[in-house]
Amino acid sequence: MQPAFVPNDRNTDIASTVVATMRQLGVLGLPRNYEIFYEALSGSNHELSLAVVSLSNRPTQEELDRIGRTFFAQHHGPGIVEHARDVIAKELEDIASLLRSERSHIEKYGRILDETSSGLGNRSMLSQDLLQKIVTAMSAATNSTIDHGRQVASTLSEKTAELESVKSKLEEYKRLADTDPLTQVWNRRAFDKEITKIYNSNKGILFNALILADIDRFKDINDRFG
Template identity: 40%
Template structure:
């Protein structure tokens, strides 16, 4: 794909999303844009059916219900907001307790000052007055101690609540960054990680981007149904995690496409890992564990680009996608490397005769 073609496709998609939102009266909220985009992308048949079943002018509650069912991070972001509100409320209560205790201590200090003044005049005061003052101080001291103990207990409870909310918040953010089917990072996380490869001056370290696309994925869905298609995605995900080092970043970036970011590697190492994934995928059987049915071999096409061969994150992704596009056009089940120093690309042929 050329950069112009990518931009044209992106423009068409954006216009399509806006058109659907306008004609159906959908408000311009970020989560609504994402929902309509997934509907138009049509990679999830169940989501498409649910969206089509909505009223002609759906309410926000109806849209959010679909979003929560099919876009887990859609729900997660709402939960993050709830957790944030909970943390803010707990902190506000905690500050209130401190202010209340501070006010009580000021009152007690004032009482001590008044008592000191009266006791300094004890030669003129009656025994009854001194006894009354002693009782007053004793009562105030007891109340202050009791209030202090209560405040400490509330502070501990508030601190525990804040710690619990913080844990929930971290978990919601983690879930919002994960693809629910494959348990890999999702596109949002991938875009963030990709952008961090280059610093503000456009410099990058020894990084590699690998894009992987499952060959003839639509055939699996059309022939055997979406459950088998989901199994294919999970098989490829497991193969990638098995073949890659622990520090590699792996994400599901689209319907049947994945992105891998490798840090601190040279091109030879990156290519070896890409080929390892390709070969291991082809050798991994796809069978129904219940019936023993064999659905055939899974193959993947791969594109690779080193960060040194790109100007920025967008350029890096476009270059890797070009290499992937060439892999597809050259017969699939192979790895192509984008390399401007050797006429743009290097080809690595399949080790089998399968196309």
């Protein structure tokens, strides 16, 4: 790929150069594509620049997305969310299965109680031996039900912890996707989300101001500390 020439003057309109290069290469004007070419042409990431230069004269969207997944955390979004969705679906199915098992166990215990009560009601006299067998059987059924309930409670606690872990990973992904790796402040993605909230709110438009700051010699800072 031969990108449009970018002068070193910091006052150069990089945005226009990025758009011109994307049009020259026939790249779709998607925000994620713009981000790739902006970072590559501004020279803020040398490895990214090399990856973009190695593209063909007509790069495919698949090639661009591969670069995005390599250099930008937010481009991992679909895969991360899809994996989290699958994990959550499996955990919920496991929980539903446990609850069905617990319901079946309790229903079985209820039938044992009903049958025992009915049997006792139909007998005029009960021997000591028969009473002992009934007590033993009921004790075993009761202990089994209690143990099963404890097992279900323990498993549900584990499943809840696993779901919390998935939630935590998603929150961490969200933080990384919204954070600039160099400055550790909110990036353009986070800015776009916040500005959208403001424009969608009548109060937001009235009570918010936008301040733009230009960092002198940012490329030198990025080359030294980035």
